[in-house]
Amino acid sequence: MQALRDSGKIGFEFELLGNIYAYTKEELNSNKNMVFEFHYDTIYDFKKVCPHLRVIYLFPHSIEIAKEKTRERHLDPITEEKRLLEIDEHYSKITTDNNLKSMFDYILYNNYDKVSEDTIIAFVKNLLEKEK
Numbered sequence: 001m002q003a004l005r006d007s008g009k010i011g012f013e014f015e016l017l018g019n020i021y022a023y024t025k026e027e028l029n030s031n032k033n034m035v036f037e038f039h040y041d042t043i044y045d046f047k048k049v050c051p052h053l054r055v056i057y058l059f060p061h062s063i064e065i066a067k068e069k070t071r072e073r074h075l076d077p078i079t080e081e082k083r084l085l086e087i088d089e090h091y092s093k094i095t096t097d098n099n100l101k102s103m104f105d106y107i108l109y110n111n112y113d114k115v116s117e118d119t120i121i122a123f124v125k126n127l128l129e130k131e132k
Helices: 002-006 040-049 063-071 077-096 098-102 114-130
Strands: 010-016 019-024 056-060 106-110
Touching: 002 010, 010 040, 040 077, 056 063, 056 077, 056 114, 063 077, 077 098, 106 114
Parallel strands: 056 106
Antiparallel strands: 010 019
């Protein structure tokens, strides 16, 4: 990644739970439809780099199901605990912070099941059709 930084190819970079994530300028400025995943607290900076993005927040129907799915990932204990605390933080912020809510174009519900998956995919397909 350092070579990409040195050559000026990184368009957006952020740290999450001790890991560094980055997207290239080429990816961010592409005319292709792309899906990016990023942490909610980077949305303000990300939208400065890519104001044309459509941003979808996937909100769990049940915070307990979100936590259970995190536990099923079998992360190391320290990372798992950080992630579980972060889920509580996300839930609290997205339900009370209207500025944060306003940064998302859409908020969809995700219950980590087939119905949620089908709903999210259908929603995105519909968006793509409208933008043709």
